[in-house]
Amino acid sequence: MSAIDANIPAAAAPTGKAETILAAAQRTFLASGFGAASMDAIAREAGASKATVYAYFASKEELFGAVVARESERYAEGFSAGELDSADVEASLAIIANRFLRLLLSPDVIAINRIIVGEVTRFPALAEVFWQAGPERIRVQVEGFLRRAAETGALDIADFRLAAGQFASLVRGEIHQRTLFGLGTPDAATLSAAAGNAVATFLKAFGAKL
């Protein structure tokens, strides 16, 4: 695996019936959204009857919650910045930016992002689950790297928390919004360029002056 792969862990193969149903629900919800996904479709996708689905999950809402919790957990699971070389800041930031962007733009993450934003009025608690499992964990990783890198003298940062957020914002940039809106899927070159531009601007702002 290349260093800039998104490194999203594959979902565990479903073992019991509950897992099968959960996996089917996940595919259906992520593909259609909460409202457009029917329990009929989920049962069909799982190769089970609706009654069986209801034997494991009391309602559509509960099933949805279980899917979101499960998928959120996977979100940032494979995202780390701990092993990166804090001496070579530019290269390490480029790796982080590429990983982050590939994770953010991966179809599953885009899909769950869309659905949570769309249903936040009906399911406010799920957004919190997603936030803690995803964006927050990533920000912590980035902040940790920035602190280590600053110790080598390569970065000049006063507020690490703020800087980590700004780095993430620069990396997300326009391309994340555009993908969320379904306006084209960037190819690998576009994506690497976006990551590079974000790192370049971040270093112009926070790179230590010689």
Place this chain on the structure above:
Amino acid sequence: MSAIDANIPAAAAPTGKAETILAAAQRTFLASGFGAASMDAIAREAGASKATVYAYFASKEELFGAVVARESERYAEGFSAGELDSADVEASLAIIANRFLRLLLSPDVIAINRIIVGEVTRFPALAEVFWQAGPERIRVQVEGFLRRAAETGALDIADFRLAAGQFASLVRGEIHQRTLFGLGTPDAATLSAAAGNAVATFLKAFGAKL
């Protein structure tokens, strides 16, 4: 009106029945989302019968499209950067950042943003309408200001389009995502601080070195 007000034009008071229905549909869709808003509720909100609603709009989808188009049009209508003083770059950027952030975080814009993201699979065309009317128009305004400001020698920018996008990303920052996810509403002080932080970092990256 203070210089940093979001300056969102109020919707025109509804005149005919069609306008009344459109306005009612807007309130209902923005409050509940597409799926959860029923034609019954919209008719009730408009003080009309469902049959009347269908006399003006052939289907729920068409009505939704009309609402999104109308609301998108209002989005960036009141956002301008044309009158700002390109000599005082920092102050002008602060004004832009504050206007932009207040616009982005206003309840109506957040609501329509959520609903478009949530329904992008079902209504891909609406996202394009929204993008052109909103984010794109704002980026153009920002890019125009950066070009004028660069002529005074206060900014050192190679790619204006990119820089405008990065400025917008820095301003949006974490706070926009958090608000979209319904995780708290920032007060005025938080908001001004966020705008200030974005401008400061942008100028560290692109301010002309003395």
Place this chain on the structure above:
DNA sequence: GTCTATAATTGGATAGAC
């Protein structure tokens, strides 16, 4: 636990009177 069949409700859309 799992299925088939069905109840109960909701919600999009329309017919027909005025």
Place this chain on the structure above:
DNA sequence: GTCTATCCAATTATAGAC
């Protein structure tokens, strides 16, 4: 154009057999 009343399809949820 507007209303009341209604149709019909879809969907959530469950009863009852095995």
